[in-house]
Amino acid sequence: MGRYRLLSKGFRKVYSLIYTISAFSLACFAMGATACSSDSGTSANELKASSYTKEFLYNYSQLYYLYINKDLYLGKPEDYIDKLDKEQVKLLVQSGYPWDYHDIYYMYAMMNDAFTYYIDPARSVGLMSTWSTSAPKTDAGFTLDSTVIKQKYVIKQVIKNSPADKAGLKAGDEITEIEGTPITNDIVFQRLSIASEGDTITFTIKRDSTTQTIPVEIESYLTPTVETTFEDSIPIIKIKEFTAYTSNDSGTYAEFVEALHETEKYRTTIIDLRNNGGGDMDHCIPMAQEFLSKNDTAIGVIRALPDTIHKKQVIDTLYFFNKTDGIAKDRYFVFLANEKTASCSELMLASVTTNKKYPVIGTTTYGKGIGQSRFFTPSMSLVSITSMKIIDKQKTTYHKYGIAPDFAISDNDLALEKALALAKDQNYIRVAGYGTVNTGHFAKVTVEPDTMPGFYLLPEEYRRFIW
Known part of the structure; x- marks a missing residue:
């Protein structure tokens, strides 16, 4: 931290x-x-x-x-x-x-x-x-374990800072009644779980050898952005976005560190960045650094800055390098990505794959190697200005061309199957680089108007x- x-x-x-x-x-x-x-x-x-x-x-x-x-x-x-x-x-x-x-x-x-x-x-x-912030949600804030015995409703996960978490529900609790009504099937469970913000739902649960009745006041909460699941005993950490405020008060970076600690006994892990459109550099850069070793160069950021003394724009390049070992530097990783993997997700991929040569499975990424400054004007209008360009440690950019997969597989299930095979083997060294065909999301050359249609x-x- x-x-x-x-x-x-x-x-x-x-x-x-x-x-x-x-x-x-x-x-x-x-x-x-x-x-x-x-x-x-x-x-x-x-x-x-x-x-x-x-x-x-x-x-x-x-x-x-x-x-x-x-x-x-x-x-x-x-x-x-x-x-x-x-x-x-x-x-x-x-x-x-x-x-x-x-x-x-x-x-x-x-x-x-x-x-x-x-x-x-x-x-x-x-x-x-x-x-x-991550996407807000209004419900109790827990998920059920679908692998348990039929017609038992056991809590698999309680989302941090959700109504369920604040009320004291825990993973492993078996819900037996809602509002005093026994849960006999999924239809009953869903009907009794419907509520609006400000409502209170009373859950009767079995915890170990005791039965408790816990009221949960429904309110809006921020959803997590990092999710850990397992497939064939291989942990899969899915990162949905990079943002400052999530179900964890310290944002996506803190969620990711927790996920790495929870899976630290595993020597291999899959990182799923599919459909992750990016987010906050303050989170994705330090997350990328957790894969790297001391003295590795993670990424470079070319920035436009104001020189108010000489009243001009100046261009500065800032490189981020590891002063210490990342907590996951000794593990083997396989990455999943697709055409909707963009911005900060691509920054993470570029940082890790140029240093560790871990394989990428899926399709060529979006190709957004730029970053924006966002702020309010005096009139309270909101502005986004592209003020940064991203380069890797070799001073190369993936902007406009994306990051190419080692194995081009568009089907999600087949991509995961291949990722699992590579994760189990732990030997594949990445050979692919950046894309060679313009993805069409930006200008073909610097001075051309963008290829995206319409007047913005x-x-x-x-x-x-x-x-």
Whole structure:
């Protein structure tokens, strides 16, 4: 946990800089300081301040300082004013987009990056919290063991911080009654388990040689993001996403460490990253480091940072290396991945496979080797700006091409079967690398517009790519 906290602090310095430059940026553009000029040579004193809202100027400055491809795509401020045609304006108005934000939406759309986008205040409420938390759920918060004797309802797992956990239910408890009604079949169990937030369900359980009645008050809770199961005596750790707040107060990293400790007696383990679209670097980087040995280089992050002294964007490269051995460095791992394995999941794969050469089974991954800074503007709009590019320790990127599997198997069951065979054998050394065919999620070359269809600010296209 100590290393995680240091890493977290390091990344959050980047985000704190975003807020540090805010007041400067607005003042700079408003007063017409020539030092705020863009690379195209346009300075703020050539602009008519009355033509731009404070919100527009703020967002232009954020793109100027943070957007890592701003030299390719960011033009002059006037390039984004009143450029929408009548049909585009009509569509935005019909969709409820406030008129005074249209130019800002247009500016972000012209960055040719579906992960660099703007959400006005009417739409931003609640979104930041969903990015930093796992999916909420409203029920008692336990799962049943399907392997027990028929018509017995034994609790297999109680989710941490769920209503069941707070009430005192435990794994191994046999539920005999709900609300005083004996559980005779699945239909009765399901019917009596239905409840809304604020309701109380009374469970009668057998625990060892005693019978207890435990009331459980139903409330919303955060679901776990790491799940451990077993197949043929091989542990399978599935990582659903990487996020700061989950059923564990310390997030996905802490869940993963718990899973590694719970399975530490096993010499081989399968890591399932299928359908994991990514998440928080503060979690996936230290998780990747737990596979590695002391002095291994995990990953490199190329970052766009604001230089407020010289009023320009600077590019910095930060490498993450292990100061100590990871807790799982001596185990053999097999990874499952598919085309929906993206972003932080790919970062983990790149970190581990370039060092340990563990095999990957499935299909070529998404190919998202970029990272975003996300923050609120003064108007409480929400902004996502691509400010980072990911490279491995050989300074190579998988961006646009994804990570290739050693065994290309699209069928989930067959992929798992192959992973189990490799896990039992513990001898296969990875030979595949990164993909060789553009996945089509990003531009074919740097200066081309992305191959994804549509004008990004349009509602249906815009929402499709918000992760």
